[in-house]
């Protein structure tokens with residue numbers, strides 16, 4: 522992508538919602554635009570990050586054998602009455618049609634997926650099954666002030682699984698827990714796995730996935746080393762004690778909830794009478810699990826966990842582009858060499874953001890730091906004269922020279938590590 526063709530530019534202006542680091546950096550870098558509190562447009566570079574994250578999550582869910590679907594956000598009141606959640610969920614957005622009929626805007630999809638699956642499941646032979654979507658959710662949050670961390674309209678991957686036995690549900694739950702840790706790891710984010718209570722409706726098992734940063738709203742007791750964590754409200758351990766898993770030291774820290782999984786038992790299958798016929802021909806309730814990852818919150822959590830005073834620092838796996846190519850000057854030599862490198866890099870399969878604007882080197886470098894692409898390559902009349910490219914990684918202070926003929930090989934190596 523050429524910067525000159527991008528309508529959403531980076532800006533020095535500090536946005537109104539600058540209490541949170543993720544909002545300030547994402548808006549300044551031109552990754553998102555705030556429409557109103559808790560509601561954002563994803564601009565091309567921000568959308569690229571969101572898509573990269575959602576693709577990683579999709580791959581991990583597919584590897585569990587789950588089917589991807591796409592469910593409606595517009596949902597009839599009757600479904601929410603069936604589960605007693607029309608009045609019970611305070612963040613539910615409610616709409617009235619001109620026909621007088623009431624609808625909810627989906628804040629979660631148990632009310633859609635349970636009757637949906639009921640249409641397809643008759644016998645034990647139809648189970649187990651798992652299905653997921655990556656979709657927009659709506660929640661009437663009272664305080665939406667932490668950038669993309671707490672939206673009123675936001676993105677979530679939600680998966681639902683259906684089983685004949687507790688044993689089967691528990692085994693799938695554990696596989697999903699591992700897949701979640703793997704998904705965050707692939708996104709370059711370390712998380713703690715925190716056992717949580719299942720909420721007011723169920724005593725069943727639940728785990729939260731917490732990213733440790735000061736921007737977090739939750740206070741945790743977590744292990745310095747392994748992924749063990751506990752919510753401080755229910756903690757059975759104290760900071761300073763030994764970790765029950767690996768014996769390292771436990772610390773008190775703040776976390777952002779980037780995912781949550783639940784063993785739902787028969788809560789929703791009772792409400793919708795979702796049954797199956799077992800091997801003896803008897804009707805039996807289906808057992809369910811649900812599993813959420815806040816994909817747009819993840820973008821914000823990664824910014825909170827990975828930035829410096831100059832801007833964002835994207836992990837390679839989810840960066841909008843691997844290479845930020847800076848051309849200095851408008852001399853024919855520089856333009857020809859930079860254009861050629863841009864094409865060569867793309868032909869070699871790398872994603873490149875090419876700053877081809879006619880602005881100062883200082884402004885270009887400041888934008889490159891703010892936007893946080895992993896590798897900055899600079900081409901100028903001088904580098905062309907020396908047959909080199911200047912190579913600077915976002916995580917390093919030093920720049921070095923790499924011979925122009927060796928640069929594709931060097932990037933191939935860099936991308937791999």
Ligand code: ATP
Nearest residue numbers: 660670671672675677778779780781813814815818
């Ligand atoms: P929180 O306690 O932060 O309000 P929650 O427990 O209500 O979140 P869940 O219903 O568990 O959220 O939703 C699954 C995931 O969706 C959460 O773990 C989080 O990553 C994400 N999420 C929830 N609410 C929001 C929101 N308002 N904006 C962005 N992401 C959200």
Ligand code: MG
Nearest residue numbers: 729778780781
């Ligand atoms: Mg939760």
